[in-house]
Amino acid sequence: MAESQHPRLILHNFLSFHECKELEFIHKSCSTVGYRPNVFSTTLSHLIATNSSHLVMPFVPIRERLKEKVEEFFGCEYELFVEFTGLISWSRGASIGWHSDDNRPYLKQRDFSVLCYLNNYGDDFNGGIFHFQDGEPPTIIPSRGEVVIYTADSRNVHSVDEIIEGERLTLALWFSRDSSHDEDAKLLSLLSENSLHCSKLISWLPVPASSNMYWFILGNASDDQSGFDICWARLHVLGLDILYSPENSCDSDISELLVEPLRLARGDELLEMEFANILHALQVVQYYCWKASELETTTKVEVETSKVILLSESQQKSISSLKSLFSKDDHLAETVFGRAACGESMRLYFNWEKFVAAVAMWEDYVRPSYEGIAQSLPYWRKQQSIFNVAFDGK
Known part of the structure; x- marks a missing residue:
């Protein structure tokens, strides 16, 4: 085990740029309101519950590599279980004071903490600097791909400065020696249950959770007449609007609208392509953001003239009505998500x-991941563990 009063390990560039951007895509297309004010989270169990279990696949090799590093550094090979895996982003106003990661009775099973930064201080957000109370290094400036590993107990008390602007995105894992807190067992149960219900024609289409999981309210406010739906907001800050058919559906409840088919509009144009629901549309839009540079070099795709039409006056009114339903404060949505990495390019170069x-x-991206889950699940069940399964020819 590492000989230190404050055992910790810093790994620079541990995650590749591609891995960071892929996890960012997953989070920005699947996240819910988080466990603390001004925080958003994407857990593996949530991905499974919303029929996005295929998006668990990118986490698998990363979890394995991190587990090996933790066991090697702390000298506890084959002793650890992943207790929690999740993507967590902090927005303006989020912070946390001095604490250890096992500072509650229900967290005492946590032995080691891992924090992976997925974006950059200064470029993507301001504030959010990580501080250790004692030991070296005392301060961590978040940098994409960097990993911080430390004990979850009082030897590594730490804090995080308030986020001033932007969205600070991390992959967080906790490890435990207690097998009763093994995350894999819970995930396998959910995956097995989910596989029994995959009767959809296209089974990788996401299904939104309940509307309250997507409703963001600033800080500790509890006013139902404030805030916004984060799925709508992430589309809005990229210059996109949603439209349901028939147009009078704007009188419906948000919980009903989240699962209804919709179309996307931008400015005075409407794409005559239907998405299964708002989560489906959001995943495609965030994928577009992620792959923008690749799309610039792809073969030109002709869009039929009939596929992009001008919005009618009634459709514009419907979009306006929907905005008032999905957001009680457009300015707040811009404040929270307005510094989106691809926001400016979307506004300038979108086509x-x-x-x-x-x-x-x-669709080409999700299909292999969906097939990978289906192929791997029998092996995972047999071992009661989620791991990277090597198949012939892959």
Whole structure:
């Protein structure tokens, strides 16, 4: 075990740029309101529950590599279980004072903590600097791909400065020696249950959770007449609107609308392509953001003239009514998500041809992951562990 009063390990560039951007895509297309004010989270159990279990696959090799590093550094090979895996982002106003990660009775099973930074201080957010109370290094400036590993007990008390602007995104894991807190057992139970209900024609289409999981309210406010739906907001800050059919559906409840088919609009144009629900649309849009540079070099995709039409006056009114339903404060949505990495390029360079190409690319992306889950699940069940299964020819 590492000989130190404050055992910790810093790994620079441990995660590749691609891995960081892929996890960012997953989080920004699947996250819910988090466990603390001004925080958003994406857990593996939530991905499974919303029929996005295929998006668990990118986590698998990363979890394995991190577990090996933790066991090697602390000299506890084959002793640890992953207790929690999740993507967590902090927005303006989020902070936490001095604490250890096992500072509650229900957290005492946590032995080791791992924090992976997925974006950069200064470029993507301001504030959010990590401090250790004692030991070296005393301060961590978040940098994409960097990993911080430390004991979850009082030897590594730490704090995080308040986020001033932007969204600070991390992959967080906790490890435990207690097998009763093994996350894999819980995830396998959910995956097995989910596989029994995959009767949809296209079974990788996401299904939104309940509306309250997506409703963001600033800080500790509890006013139902404030805040916004984060799925709508992440589309809104990229310059996109949603439209349901028939147009009078804007009188419906949000919980009903989240699962209804919709179309996307931008400015005075409407794409005549239907998405299964708002989560489906959001995943494709965030995929478009992630792959924007690749799409610039792809073969031009012709969009039929009939596929992009001008919005009618009644459709524009419906979009306006929907905005008032999905957001009680547009300015707040801009404040929280307005510094989106691809926001400026979306506003300046967006075109429907590239977006339609992204729809097909998204399907090509999720299909192998979905098949990978289906192939791996029998092996995972047998071992009661989630691991990277090597198949012939892969």
